Amino acid sequence: xxxxxxxxxxxxxxxxxxxxxxxxxPAVAPPDYDAISLAMIKASFEAxxxxxxxxxxQDPLQRACSAATAPSAEAVRKLEAQELATIKPPxxxxxxxxxxxxxxxxxxxxxxxxxxxxxxxxxxxxxNCHQLSKAEISFGTLGPSLYNYGKLRGVSDPSxxxxxxxxxxxxxxxxxxxxxxxxxIMPRFGEAHVLTAKQMQDIMALLLDPKSPVNQ
Amino acid sequence: MHRFIVAxxxxxAVQAHAQSSSEEIAKYRAMLADGNPAELWEAKGEGLWKQPxxxxxxxxxxxxxxxxxxxxxxxxxxxxxxxxxTGRVQDxxxxxxxxxxxLQGFNAAEIVKTPFGKGExxxxxxxxxxxxxxxxxxxxxxPQAHGQxxxxxxxxxxxxxxxSGPYDFSCASCHGQEGKRIRLQDLPxxxxxxxxxxxxxxxxxxxxxxxxxxxxxxRLNDCFRQQRFPSPGFISDATIALGVYLGVxxxxxxxxxxxxxx
Numbered sequence: 001x002x003x004x005x006x007x008x009x010x011x012x013x014x015x016x017x018x019x020x021x022x023x024x025x026p027a028v029a030p031p032d033y034d035a036i037s038l039a040m041i042k043a044s045f046e047a048x049x050x051x052x053x054x055x056x057x058q059d060p061l062q063r064a065c066s067a068a069t070a071p072s073a074e075a076v077r078k079l080e081a082q083e084l085a086t087i088k089p090p091x092x093x094x095x096x097x098x099x100x101x102x103x104x105x106x107x108x109x110x111x112x113x114x115x116x117x118x119x120x121x122x123x124x125x126x127x128n129c130h131q132l133s134k135a136e137i138s139f140g141t142l143g144p145s146l147y148n149y150g151k152l153r154g155v156s157d158p159s160x161x162x163x164x165x166x167x168x169x170x171x172x173x174x175x176x177x178x179x180x181x182x183x184x185i186m187p188r189f190g191e192a193h194v195l196t197a198k199q200m201q202d203i204m205a206l207l208l209d210p211k212s213p214v215n216q
Numbered sequence: 217m218h219r220f221i222v223a224x225x226x227x228x229a230v231q232a233h234a235q236s237s238s239e240e241i242a243k244y245r246a247m248l249a250d251g252n253p254a255e256l257w258e259a260k261g262e263g264l265w266k267q268p269x270x271x272x273x274x275x276x277x278x279x280x281x282x283x284x285x286x287x288x289x290x291x292x293x294x295x296x297x298x299x300x301x302t303g304r305v306q307d308x309x310x311x312x313x314x315x316x317x318x319l320q321g322f323n324a325a326e327i328v329k330t331p332f333g334k335g336e337x338x339x340x341x342x343x344x345x346x347x348x349x350x351x352x353x354x355x356x357x358x359p360q361a362h363g364q365x366x367x368x369x370x371x372x373x374x375x376x377x378x379x380s381g382p383y384d385f386s387c388a389s390c391h392g393q394e395g396k397r398i399r400l401q402d403l404p405x406x407x408x409x410x411x412x413x414x415x416x417x418x419x420x421x422x423x424x425x426x427x428x429x430x431x432x433x434x435r436l437n438d439c440f441r442q443q444r445f446p447s448p449g450f451i452s453d454a455t456i457a458l459g460v461y462l463g464v465x466x467x468x469x470x471x472x473x474x475x476x477x478x
Contacts, residue, residue, distance in 0.1 A: 044452035065379050
């Protein structure tokens with residue numbers, strides 16, 4: 001019975017379309033699915049633990065990178081410039097910390113879920129998506145392999161002038177991956193306050209210290 | 217015994233290196249699937265379906281899952297769908313809650329508030345296992361004729377791609393490409409019929425790591441937790457819209473639910 005009912009409605013709808021077209025009146029606008037889905041999200045979620053409802057408020061970059069069509073080259077340039085402006089150098093210009101601490105952070109996939117304590121520091125999540133040291137075979141493939149990261153880029157002394165461009169680029173990538181690739185799936189660890197400067201220094205050492213297992 | 221198999225698997229994986237680890241895990245799953253504990257939930261669910269329960273002391277045998285009152289076979293592969301009596305698109309869990317309220321007299325709002333693994337949520341675990349098992353081997357074919365069904369598909373597609381939170385993640389961040397993994401865990405590409413079928417067509421599933429039977433609702437809830445999002449309400453519209461998007465994308469794929477997962 002329900003099916004017959006819809007079919008009748010569909011016929012009536014078709015008739016209306018013909019009539020409207022015949023009168024050359026403006027066509028009925030299709031539903032605004034962006035607005036519908038946004039309202040649905042707002043109505044469906046509830047705050048839990050540290051995961052507040054504010055996390056559903058997109059910034060312009062998140063909005064642009066959620067759209068069905070990728071942002072234009074012009075929009076990408078603008079977004080990347082905005083992200084680049086947020087990158088802060090480490091305290092006292094010290095870019096590298098302790099690779100051993102960096103390895104622990106790379107292994108640690110915890111942090112910022114509603115089941116994590118709000119005051120617990122987040123891990124780096126690196127192995128979830130990247131290969132790093134050769135010893136760790138449980139690595140993800142969402143990001144490129146970073147095995148031999150410093151070695152392949154010719155970094156023998158990370159404090160040298162020659163290494164400076166790579167050091168700055170790498171710091172920028174960890175601090176805000178979107179500065180060089182607007183819709184990258186990598187989190188903005190510094191910009192979004194996921195990791196502290198000290199934690200990022202330690203991950204820098206894991207990638208660039210010649211003694212790090214990543215460069216063996 | 218599971219621990220022993222995992223240990224054996226890890227040794228094998230170390231020797232053979234990472235490229236064959238997926239194969240080893242597939243073998244491990246095949247071994248486990250020989251005796252999928254989900255069968256226990258299926259049997260319990262069938263019993264609960266036919267047992268007079270709730271304030272009305274009624275069974276669920278008159279519950280309409282979309283193919284008419286009392287028809288269980290084939291219902292799972294057509295859900296979520298529009299229901300004229302509630303005027304809403306509903307997934308399996310949401311429809312079961314409607315039947316528990318209308319037929320048995322349970323309070324739907326209370327069930328929605330109950331945490332997973334507690335109270336009537338435990339009943340739902342068994343019911344979803346039973347209902348899904350009655351569509352084993354059938355192919356997904358969600359109806360899309362009703363306007364609300366189309367709206368939910370379109371909304372679900374957008375929610376799938378909605379990036380937000382401290383990590384900028386959406387569902388698509390992990391499930392929008394083929395052949396990727398997190399650590400050693402393969403990630404299905406949920407934008408293709410094959411990937412959506414393998415994932416949507418497997419839940420509800422028995423989860424070896426927790427020894428529990430998880431519904432699709434619970435699976436989605438944990439995805440959002442790891443996405444660093446707030447918590448999606450049980451049977452909320454956003455979760456049902458995602459179900460429609462995944463189910464429609466899985467068109468033609470075979471249902472193996474309730475499956476077995478790591």
